[in-house]
Amino acid sequence: MSIHLRADRVVFRFSGPEAHKLLNDVVTGPIPNSGEMAAWWALLSPQGKILAEGLAGWADDAVWLDVHESVADDFYRRMRMYRLRASVMIDDLRATHRVGWSREKPNAGLIHGDRIGPVDLGWRVIAPLEETSSWVQDDTEYARIRIAAGIAQLGQDFAADTTFAHDIGMDMLDGIDFVKGCYVGQEVVSRMKHRGTARRRPVVVTGIMAPTGTAILANGRDSGTIGRVVDGSAVGIVRLDRFPADGTGTIAGSEASLSLPAWATYAFGESGGDE
Structure with a gap:
C-alpha cells in the first residue's frame, strides 16, 4: 500500500467552538463534525464562481480542509474576514503538513474517506512533513482515477473565479448542501438548480x-x-x-x-x- 503525495494541495485546520458553524455558513458542502468521511465543498464568490474547493474532514476537535496551492493565500484571507469575531482559530499548515492520497485505507496519518457523491476515490491523508519521506512523490495515479470518473478539480482542470459549481457537477456529487441556510453565492446556485440553467x-x-x-x-x-x-x-x-x-x-x-x-x-x- 502506497501513499502518493499531492504536492499542489495545502492544509488548513479550523478549530474552536464556532469552527463548524463558520464553515457551514460560508461554503457549499455539508461540513462534517464527526466520522471518518470527508465532504466535498467549494468557497464561492458572490457571483457564484468557485474560488476554492477541496475536502473537509473532522478529527481531533477540528475541521481539516485542503485547497489548491494557487488559491491558498486568497482562501486564508477570505476566511479570516468571514470569521469576524467568531471563536475560531484558523491554522495555515503549509509549512508543517502535507496532503497525500491512498487507494487503500492507510494505518497512519490523519485519514478521511475521499468519496465524491457515488465516486469512491480512496483516502485523503494528512501528515506532518517529517512523516512523509516514504510517500510516492507523484500524484499521477490519483489523477488517472479521478479523470476516469469525470471529477474536475481547481488548479488542474480550471482556474479560480471562472467556473460555477454546477459546471463541475457539484450539485450531483454531494458538493452542495441544498438544505442548509445561506452561504456565499447561494442565490446563484439555487437559481441554477431551480431554473435548470446549467x-x-x-x-x-x-x-x-x-x-x-x-x-x-x-x-x-x-x-x-x-x-x-x-x-x-x-x-x-x-x-x-x-x-x-x-x-x-x-x-x-x-x-x-x-x-x-x-x-x-x-x-x-x-x-x-x-x-
Whole structure:
C-alpha cells in the first residue's frame, strides 16, 4: 500500500467552538463534525464562481480542509474576514503538513474517506512533513482515477473565479448542501438548480494529443477546454448544448472522443435554457 503525495494541495485546520458553524455558513458542502468521511465543498464568490474547493474532514476537535496551492493565500484571507469575531482559530499548515492520497485505507496519518457523491476515490491523508519521506512523490495515479470518473478539480482542470459549481457537477456529487441556510453565492446556485440553467458540465475526454487548456470544438465552435492530461485522457468542461447527441468534437484539429461520466444525468445536445 502506497501513499502518493499531492504536492499542489495545502492544509488548513479550523478549530474552536464556532469552527463548524463558520464553515457551514460560508461554503457549499455539508461540513462534517464527526466520522471518518470527508465532504466535498467549494468557497464561492458572490457571483457564484468557485474560488476554492477541496475536502473537509473532522478529527481531533477540528475541521481539516485542503485547497489548491494557487488559491491558498486568497482562501486564508477570505476566511479570516468571514470569521469576524467568531471563536475560531484558523491554522495555515503549509509549512508543517502535507496532503497525500491512498487507494487503500492507510494505518497512519490523519485519514478521511475521499468519496465524491457515488465516486469512491480512496483516502485523503494528512501528515506532518517529517512523516512523509516514504510517500510516492507523484500524484499521477490519483489523477488517472479521478479523470476516469469525470471529477474536475481547481488548479488542474480550471482556474479560480471562472467556473460555477454546477459546471463541475457539484450539485450531483454531494458538493452542495441544498438544505442548509445561506452561504456565499447561494442565490446563484439555487437559481441554477431551480431554473435548470446549467449548460456547462464535465465530460471525460480520451485519445488526446494536446496540452492542458486546449479548446474543445463542436461544429467548429469553441465549446470547452480540457484539464490536466494523463495518458491521453482529461476532464473537459463543455457547453452541452453545442454538441450533437453523440458528443462528436475536435481538439487541435483531431477528432475527440467525449463521453459522459457514469454518474451524469445530463446529455449531449441538452440546453440549460437562458442564463
